[in-house]
Amino acid sequence: MSDLIHELYExxxxxxxxxxxxxxxxxxxxxxxxxxxxxxxxxxxILEIGCASGLNLIPLAIRWPQSRFVGIDLSGPAIQQARELSEVCHTVAGIRGHARALGTAAQIRGAGRARPGG
Known part of the structure; x- marks a missing residue:
């Protein structure tokens, strides 16, 4: 990813x-x-790639508290906002860091078993 695009996300x-x-x-x-x-x-x-500030993922985590939710995003400020919102709402959403850290599908544990509906 170019520095310009990364700067725009930040x-x-x-x-x-x-x-x-x-x-x-x-x-x-x-x-x-x-x-x-x-x-x-x-x-x-549920893995949401591009979760922004978590406004899609966190309500799902509130609705389905026994499920596991992880969100990632390129924007550091958006991730920080999502972490703060997740803490305030007491959800089980796991908001992780930058999408660049995700790696390839071959490196993601369980990616080969991904299927609709979780």
Whole structure:
């Protein structure tokens, strides 16, 4: 990633949005309709790449407290905001650092088993 793009992420806030279609219950229904096996939404493992300030991920963590939520983002200020919001809401959301630290799919434990609905 170029330094200019990284600087933009650090200095300009990306609009925080909620995406209702990312709810584990909805993705599980879609997967079931497609004939796939899924785990119950209350036992999901959700990774949100590009979580910004956490306004999509944290409400999901509140709704599904037994699930595991991890969010990553390139923006240090956005990650800090997400961490603070997560602490205030007492959610189980695990807000991690920069997306560059994620690595490749081959390096991510469990990435080969990723499936809709967690």
């Amino acid at each position: 200095t300009r806030a990306y609009p925080a949005m909620s995406h209702p279609s990312s709810d584990p219950a909805l993705t599980a229904v879609a997967a079931l309709l497609a004939g796939l096996r899924v785990r119950h939404p209350s036992q999901s493992k």
